[in-house]
Amino acid sequence: MDAFLHQVLAGLATGGIYASLALALVMIYQATHLVNFAQGEMAMFATYFAWSLINAGMPYWPAFLLTVVFAFVLGVVIERVIIRPVENSPVLVIVVVFIALLVILNSVTGWVFSYTIKTFPSPFPAEPIFGQYITSHGGGAIGVTLVVLLLLYAFFRFTPLGLAMRAAAQNPESARLVGIRVGWMLALGWGLAAAIGSVAGMMVAPIVFLDPNMMGGVLLYAFAAALVGGIDNPGGAVFGGFLVGVLENVLGAFVIGNELKLAVALVLIIGVLVVKPSGIFGKVMVTRV
Amino acid sequence: MAAILEVSNLHAAYGPTRVLHGIEFAMEDGTITTLLGANGAGKTTTLRALCGMVKTQGEVKFAGERIDGKATEDIVRKGIAHVPDGRGTFVNLTTEENLRLGAYTRRGRDAVESDLERVYGYFPRLQERREQQAGTLSGGEQQMLAVSRALMLRPKLMLLDEPSFGLAPLIVRELFEILRTVNAKEKVSMLVVEQNAAMALDLADHAYLIETGRVVLSGTADQIKSNDAVQRSYLGY
Numbered sequence: 413m414d415a416f417l418h419q420v421l422a423g424l425a426t427g428g429i430y431a432s433l434a435l436a437l438v439m440i441y442q443a444t445h446l447v448n449f450a451q452g453e454m455a456m457f458a459t460y461f462a463w464s465l466i467n468a469g470m471p472y473w474p475a476f477l478l479t480v481v482f483a484f485v486l487g488v489v490i491e492r493v494i495i496r497p498v499e500n501s502p503v504l505v506i507v508v509v510f511i512a513l514l515v516i517l518n519s520v521t522g523w524v525f526s527y528t529i530k531t532f533p534s535p536f537p538a539e540p541i542f543g544q545y546i547t548s549h550g551g552g553a554i555g556v557t558l559v560v561l562l563l564l565y566a567f568f569r570f571t572p573l574g575l576a577m578r579a580a581a582q583n584p585e586s587a588r589l590v591g592i593r594v595g596w597m598l599a600l601g602w603g604l605a606a607a608i609g610s611v612a613g614m615m616v617a618p619i620v621f622l623d624p625n626m627m628g629g630v631l632l633y634a635f636a637a638a639l640v641g642g643i644d645n646p647g648g649a650v651f652g653g654f655l656v657g658v659l660e661n662v663l664g665a666f667v668i669g670n671e672l673k674l675a676v677a678l679v680l681i682i683g684v685l686v687v688k689p690s691g692i693f694g695k696v697m698v699t700r701v
Numbered sequence: 702m703a704a705i706l707e708v709s710n711l712h713a714a715y716g717p718t719r720v721l722h723g724i725e726f727a728m729e730d731g732t733i734t735t736l737l738g739a740n741g742a743g744k745t746t747t748l749r750a751l752c753g754m755v756k757t758q759g760e761v762k763f764a765g766e767r768i769d770g771k772a773t774e775d776i777v778r779k780g781i782a783h784v785p786d787g788r789g790t791f792v793n794l795t796t797e798e799n800l801r802l803g804a805y806t807r808r809g810r811d812a813v814e815s816d817l818e819r820v821y822g823y824f825p826r827l828q829e830r831r832e833q834q835a836g837t838l839s840g841g842e843q844q845m846l847a848v849s850r851a852l853m854l855r856p857k858l859m860l861l862d863e864p865s866f867g868l869a870p871l872i873v874r875e876l877f878e879i880l881r882t883v884n885a886k887e888k889v890s891m892l893v894v895e896q897n898a899a900m901a902l903d904l905a906d907h908a909y910l911i912e913t914g915r916v917v918l919s920g921t922a923d924q925i926k927s928n929d930a931v932q933r934s935y936l937g938y
Binding site (some may be wrong): 579586594 | 752790793801806
């Protein structure tokens with residue numbers, strides 16, 4: 413029982429990280445109906461930025477905040493400079509751009525920082541502070557994730573800008589008719605998604621270690637999370653993230669073994685697509701033909 | 702009286718299909734003007750062209766200033782509120798969120814709050830439904846919401862695209878009565894596109910008749926009402 417509880421809590425800790433990245437995917441999906449394959453690499457790139465700051469002697473939390481800001485700006489710039497020129501192109505063109513972005517970010521990071529695996533510090537102490545069942549980094553990561561989710565919820569629910577972003581995602585034409593600059597709302601969405609992703613990156617790096625490919629697996633779990641919850645539902649994506657995290661850990665520990673952990677994500681993705689493509693909380697899309 | 706809107710030689714096309722062939726008309730400040738015409742004459746396109754929602758050639762002046770070629774959101778910020786056909790409701794947001802979006806470009810919280818009360822005064826039904834998802838409102842309520850959202854901008858000019866479409870006659874009468882009040886009390890100019898020519902002519906001061914993308918007849922509402930051809934084709938006498 414103890415071991416089980418331990419695995420569940422550890423699953424919640426990584427699940428929060430998947431939830432954050434899944435949320436980033438959902439945000440861009442809601443506004444553009446596209447899945448940003450480069451979301452993970454953007455997070456990884458931001459995490460390297462954090463590593464450089466910390467290595468240069470900056471204390472952890474200032475470096476953390478500066479990285480979130482850096483990621484936000486990076487997201488906005490990528491949308492304005494790279495995505496905007498192709499936004500009206502066929503889906504396939506945009507997907508290729510996403511993949512190009514993934515490859516470019518990955519190789520540029522490898523070229524600048526080398527592919528050697530690096531350790532990334534955790535801001536939380538090494539001795540357990542949340543009891544015996546969970547590491548302090550695990551508990552801390554859950555806390556950070558919850559704070560991020562709460563801030564996002566408050567932003568979208570209670571601020572005029574958040575309302576405008578929801579409006580622009582839902583009905584761009586009407587949004588323009590009330591004077592909302594829809595293009596900028598998209599860019600802002602990219603910025604926010606990248607910022608959330610950077611938090612996920614910094615939280616996962618102490619666990620998986622820092623290397624240019626570190627987000628590959630995480631992104632796959634995040635896809636699974638977003639699909640399980642419903643790719644158009646932010647709350648669903650968060651739920652999916654925690655669910656996938658727990659499933660991955662529990663199944664990995666007791667059923668299929670650690671080597672096949674990643675397969676859990678793939679089985680979930682395929683299973684959801686076959687059985688219930690809209691996910692648990694997603695809306696069923698009906699299109700008139 | 703100064704002209705609030707002057708349109709000259711306005712052309713518009715959807716891809717290769719040309720829809721407007723040099724529309725010309727003008728509106729005086731504070732008046733209601735209606736564009737009449739059959740299906741496909743180019744009425745909706747004219748309104749969309751004024752808001753920069755289709756590519757156009759020609760000249761559009763709003764309060765003496767060129768607005769053709771500008772982005773929709775910039776035109777809106779000058780004080781033109783468009784009530785589109787299909788109402789443009791944000792269906793997943795609440796009634797009140799829809800209304801607040803109407804005032805998105807405005808600063809000054811107190812003024813916006815008092816304007817919320819003002820439109821609830823015009824349409825008490827919306828106040829009852831303020832926390833309800835806008836997509837669940839009835840057609841009539843959504844049209845009221847669309848008009849109210851436009852009013853929240855405090856516009857100088859309102860463009861109304863088929864406000865009577867799909868509504869019960871009683872609701873149409875109520876809605877038009879409120880439009881008349883808004884025009885009289887708040888001096889908001891209105892450009893109304895309607896298929897219901899009789900109702901539109903009762904509401905309007907001036908009217909233009911559009912056929913296949915051109916203005917073929919213009920005058921005061923009374924002149925147009927008594928025109929033989931209009932009576933035969935549009936008023937069903």
